[in-house]
Amino acid sequence: MRSPTIANIQTEAENRILGTIEGDPDGPTVIVVTGIHGNEYAGVDAAQNIFEMLDGIYPKINGRLIILRANLPALEHQVRYIDEDMNRLWFPAIIDQVRNTPEAQIESSERRQMKQLLTVLDGIERGTDGPIILADIHTFSAEGNMFSITNTDPRQRRLLSNLHVPMVFGIEKSLRGTALGYYQQQDFISFGLEGGQHENELTEYNITASLLLLLHAVGCIEKQYVAKIKEFERHLRSHTKHLPVETELVYQHIIEPGDEFKMRPGYSNFQPIKKGEWLASDSDGKIIAHTDGYILMPLYQNQGNDGFFIIKENEG
Ligand SMILES: [Zn+2]
Known part of the structure; x- marks a missing residue:
């Protein structure tokens, strides 16, 4: 048995x-x-x-x-x-x-x-x-x-x-x-x-x-x-077909406990962004893009430790 x-x-x-x-x-x-x-x-x-x-x-x-x-x-x-x-x-x-x-x-x-x-x-x-x-x-x-x-x-x-x-x-x-x-x-x-x-x-x-x-x-x-x-x-x-074939990570926004991270609405994967663009907010204030690129995996759910990524087309 x-x-x-x-x-x-x-x-x-x-x-x-x-x-x-x-x-x-x-x-x-x-x-x-x-x-x-x-x-x-x-x-x-x-x-x-x-x-x-x-x-x-x-x-x-x-x-x-x-x-x-x-x-x-x-x-x-x-x-x-x-x-x-x-x-x-x-x-x-x-x-x-x-x-x-x-x-x-x-x-x-x-x-x-x-x-x-x-x-x-x-x-x-x-x-x-x-x-x-x-x-x-x-x-x-x-x-x-x-x-x-x-x-x-x-x-x-x-x-x-x-x-x-x-x-x-x-x-x-x-x-x-x-x-x-x-x-x-x-x-x-x-x-x-x-x-x-x-x-x-x-x-x-x-x-x-x-x-x-x-x-x-x-x-x-x-x-x-x-x-x-x-x-x-x-x-x-x-x-x-309209997307870059190879891209490289240039920035990862890590969320620390207590950050109260909030992505601004309307971002999607591979959306082009400009240096200086207001992407998200947290307890320290506005989070601004430090570079041009594409946004990847902007966070629109409660669980997760990465707020967003910025990627660039790979030239190598
Ligand atoms: Zn997953």
Whole structure:
């Protein structure tokens, strides 16, 4: 007879692994992480779409696809996090501590979730050759276009250029403790995909399209879904053609506790801004742009520690 504890653990693991597709073992390994932030469920739905499209198709995919849900209690309550931001915890010291502490003794909900997620991620067997790719899916609170958070590693750049999604460099260095940054250090091809506004109807479609193009670009699918790939490519190209292809972070506005940060209304992703423009206010007064550029992820929700980012077109 199963004890209730074991039953719970098994259900947790089943809930966390949204789907696994095993194809030709020599191909790439693609891991899709969704729901690190629990109010960002468009990514979960998009990943589910991809799983349903590819499960049982013939010819089989090349390599393997693993789709995960990260922060189950936050997803259940549709909040960014319960105790702390799960995408600011991926420091080697915290990871070691989480690995070495029994789950019942971990006080933070997100660290318990991290421990369970690590167990799954550690157990993923890679193909004999072929890259390992981790796509971390997010959405944001403002209006505006999707983008990817990546670094200038040529492998990442080459792969992501196939997605027709604007690339933003440098965020992974300035946002400390992200899962994507940690897995970059483990030599994964690891990037963040910010698919659109949380509640926008287009967001799920954007993410579904990008994920299928990713699987095509990396060589998981070739002959399957050719018509669909063309449709998704057309959509993403037309959606992003007026945007800079590669941009770089030049400023991150960090919110400290008690700041009473308030973004001025009406800003959206990739909206051009001018030096001297009044962007937001906090307890110290007006927050003014120190440079020209584009605004990224202006914060229009209560939970979150970054007020906005400023990016510039990459000239390098
Ligand atoms: Zn997020």
